[in-house]
Amino acid sequence: MRRRQRWLGTVAEIGTPAALVVVVAIWSTGTASFFFPPLPSILESVWTLWLAGPYRGDVEASALRGLAGFGVATVLGISLGIALATLPRIARAVHPVLEFLRAMPPPVLVPFALTLFGIANSGKIFIIVATAIWPILLNTTDGVRSVDPLVLDTSQVYRLNGWRRIWSVLLPAASPQILTGMRTATSITIIVTIVSELVGSFDGIGYQLLRAQRTYGMVEMWSGVIILGLAGYLISVIFMVIDHKMLSWFHGARGSR
């Protein structure tokens, strides 16, 4: 019975997506619908257009802007977060302001960057930093604040001060929550990168998507969706690996409790 169940489960797990892909492929090849081009040609253009073709530079441009913005946001967010966590009174005082900034829908700041920087790269990176930093900052503060008091006391007994305290006590203890904040920040990064390219740009994935939309390039658009999906998938794989490597102690500790 159990073996049969396991077997059935595996078949379902592989079978359903495979069946879906086959059905969509056959249907989209057969149909004359303008909106749904054949799946095989979409998949082909993911490679021939985006990854190894004329749009490759756009993918790189978007990736670079995203990475730069996300990197700066991470460094700034973690440092400011730690600083705020050590100053509880100030943290409480600025909390409503931070909450307001965090609740601001990220894309609405894109026109602000356009006014300030025009369509230069610096404006796009600035706006990614300005929107992706909040979840990292707030999660870092919260993570540091909820470090086990016993750990803090111990580190005090050992007279760990300054950098050593931050580096070897606070940061590791807060890392699960910091990672959560960073993960939220990645999705903001993707959204803001693409929106900033949709609104004013001359390269990038968003720009090519916009061009495809204006010329009704359905294949380009669908393959663009797949490209963005791949980017999202890549990010979640990276975070899964980090999670397994860096936080195995955390899951272990939680499991043993």
Add this chain to the structure above:
Amino acid sequence: MDKLEAGAPREGRLGRERRSLVLSAAASTSPGDLPVDDHDRPVEPVTGYGRLDAARPSLLRRWRDPLIVVLALGVLWELALATSLLSQEYFPRVGELAGALADLLGSQTFWTSVLYTLAGWGLGLLISVPVGVFAGIAIGSHWLTYRAFRPVVEFFRPIPSIAYLPLAVVALGSGMRLTIFLVALATSWHILIQTIYGVRSVEAVTMDTATVFRFPYRYRLFTVILPSALPSIMTGVRLASTIAIVLTITAGLVVGSPGIGSLVIRAQLAGQTTGMYALIFVAGLLGWGLDILVRRVQHSVLVWHPSTRKGTP
């Protein structure tokens, strides 16, 4: 809870058992022990400084420091403008900003845009919440459907919602239909995933107990499965609300669907910098207000849940 009670059968002989069942089921989904795949479960965003807020001081005392901060920021802003650290060409004076805000409040277009934005948010969620919850229960209830659909769900999950925008524009134009479709599509995904996790994380013992008591499925759904899954579903609703407002505004920015977003981009293109800042400020207030609203709803739906009760003295 009211809604749940309404859906649940009237107090019968099983009344007491039922209630304790609900509670034990609820206890099993405390944030401490999540389902197996918890590492890629969207974790609830940080909302505050928890323990610090626990002992509530008076209203004045609570808002004194934040008020000082806001005032200080205003003064710094004015100073930066006065010393030309910030260029007056790009940044408005505080007074100008207040004037622009006042102008907005008196304008008809502004209020219809706010209404459109709220409508995009609300109607989108009105579609996605029932769809997501229903599909989530259907998929999560049985191990076979769960395993069959898990790869499909995992495939679509990382696709950023923004990716669908150009496609949707070609299919639907740039009106309200576009906004509602986008919001519904993108948010139902998150609600679906959170519902599946919630349904999967119902404790086996609780389900077995329900089986022993021979609860019929409908009964079990409303007294065991849904209450246990509710915290997870509500987390999904909150995520969905954030995404909904982001998408509504993005649709306005990029293709000019009615709403605040299109007003912002129009102000930017027309060079009305001050008006643009006022609109951005309003968009922030809107996002903030909706977040607080959804948090309130979440709290009131989950008052009975241990994770909510823990914080209150």
